[in-house]
Amino acid sequence: MTKDRPSSPPSPSTETLAVHGGEPRRHEFDALAAPIVQTATYTFRDTAELVAFFEGRTEREEEYGRYGNPTVRLVETKVAALEGAEDGIAFASGMAAVTTAILALVQSGSHVVLFADCYRRTRQFVTKFLDRFGVTSTLVSDLDELRAALRPETKLVIGEAPTNPYQSVPDLRELAAICRERRVKTLVDATFATPVNLRALEHGIDLVLHSATKYLAGHNDVLGGVLVGKSGLVSIVRDLRHVLGGVLDPHAAYLIHRGIKSLAVRVKQQNTSALAIAQALEGHRRVRRVWYPGLPSHPSHTVARELMSGFGGVVTFELDADLDGTSRFVDACAIPRIAPSLGGVESLIEQPALMSYFELTTEQRAAVGISNSLVRYAVGIEDTDELIADLLRALDATS
Numbered sequence: 001m002t003k004d005r006p007s008s009p010p011s012p013s014t015e016t017l018a019v020h021g022g023e024p025r026r027h028e029f030d031a032l033a034a035p036i037v038q039t040a041t042y043t044f045r046d047t048a049e050l051v052a053f054f055e056g057r058t059e060r061e062e063e064y065g066r067y068g069n070p071t072v073r074l075v076e077t078k079v080a081a082l083e084g085a086e087d088g089i090a091f092a093s094g095m096a097a098v099t100t101a102i103l104a105l106v107q108s109g110s111h112v113v114l115f116a117d118c119y120r121r122t123r124q125f126v127t128k129f130l131d132r133f134g135v136t137s138t139l140v141s142d143l144d145e146l147r148a149a150l151r152p153e154t155k156l157v158i159g160e161a162p163t164n165p166y167q168s169v170p171d172l173r174e175l176a177a178i179c180r181e182r183r184v185k186t187l188v189d190a191t192f193a194t195p196v197n198l199r200a201l202e203h204g205i206d207l208v209l210h211s212a213t214k215y216l217a218g219h220n221d222v223l224g225g226v227l228v229g230k231s232g233l234v235s236i237v238r239d240l241r242h243v244l245g246g247v248l249d250p251h252a253a254y255l256i257h258r259g260i261k262s263l264a265v266r267v268k269q270q271n272t273s274a275l276a277i278a279q280a281l282e283g284h285r286r287v288r289r290v291w292y293p294g295l296p297s298h299p300s301h302t303v304a305r306e307l308m309s310g311f312g313g314v315v316t317f318e319l320d321a322d323l324d325g326t327s328r329f330v331d332a333c334a335i336p337r338i339a340p341s342l343g344g345v346e347s348l349i350e351q352p353a354l355m356s357y358f359e360l361t362t363e364q365r366a367a368v369g370i371s372n373s374l375v376r377y378a379v380g381i382e383d384t385d386e387l388i389a390d391l392l393r394a395l396d397a398t399s
């Protein structure tokens with residue numbers, strides 16, 4: 001990539017950063033769009049150039065595809081710019097980011113604290129895999145439990161903001177302060193928030209992680225993950241990525257980079273629609289409860305208002321219906337598609353009891369706080385009024 005003057009004004013908005021941040025003003029061949037550098041390896045002119053590279057005497061960055069790629073680098077620097085981070089590192093998926101980051105920051109004998117209200121695969125990794133390697137963990141549900149759980153050997157605290165599916169937002173300022181005092185690193189999965197709505201590093205968090213599969217890429221057509229933070233910490237994780245190999249493919253990087261260009265406008269539209277949908281559902285005779293941090297009734301509303309500039313695109317609600325009645329409602333919605341995932345341009349709807357929690361019995365689901373009549377609606381960028389009309393019609397049609 002051509003190195004050139006920076007492409008953004010000194011304190012750009014998220015909108016401007018999404019389009020121009022973290023990339024050179026001019027790309028190779030003066031192409032406006034970033035080229036895809038689709039290569040597995042990089043050549044050296046001669047042995048002298050190779051030796052100069054290994055001795056750090058050249059500006060050149062690339063050697064082999066697992067260690068870096070210019071198109072992937074653009075995703076890393078753009079997300080770092082959006083989050084106000086010193087550096088970033090991209091992965092083949094959100095879970096590659098989660099697992100590589102955690103493994104890089106612990107060793108046998110370490111202890112990890114995880115907020116229990118989190119993506120179930122993250123919980124599975126921490127509770128079922130880490131202990132095989134002598135890393136213990138404690139699940140907590142609030143900051144008091146966090147304080148009590150910290151031990152001298154605690155190396156890392158992992159949380160999400162907002163969480164899935166109930167969209168809790170822990171007070172990250174307090175969380176960061178508690179951990180800083182005990183010299184424990186903090187990692188927050190901010191996939192649901194995006195840097196448009198929340199910049200967790202500004203609240204003292206050490207590392208912020210995104211499943212780029214969701215809002216960052218935004219089109220439900222690619223998997224990826226990104227981790228950002230201080231250069232020293234990110235480089236520890238990068239060293240392990242070089243070994244574990246969960247690297248982002250250049251073509252996928254191109255799609256994510258292109259997707260991020262419209263991140264701010266998409267997320268703002270999703271914020272607007274989700275809030276309107278949450279308001280339309282709250283108080284509806286067929287809806288028992290709505291969880292959306294933008295509603296004053298949500299337990300995290302005050303914290304969310306203080307930390308976030310928008311409340312996100314996911315609305316969770318419980319119908320006054322049983323499992324089958326809820327399925328009939330989901331099937332009656334004409335606009336959203338039934339699928340896992342969130343954050344893309346298409347609205348997606350799912351009944352967690354029949355998706356992530358399918359293998360559990362009703363009683364087991366209840367024990368983990370998932371009722372059969374729970375619905376998760378991940379709002380896309382379709383027209384707000386049409387989305388609401390569709391939901392209300394489906395509620396009426398299946399009462």
Ligand SMILES: Cc1ncc(COP(=O)(O)O)c(C=O)c1O
Nearest residue numbers: 093094095119189191211213224
């Ligand atoms: C909050 C959160 N973090 C991480 C992940 C994992 O991301 P990926 O599917 O890109 O591996 C997901 C996936 O749904 C998620 O919802």
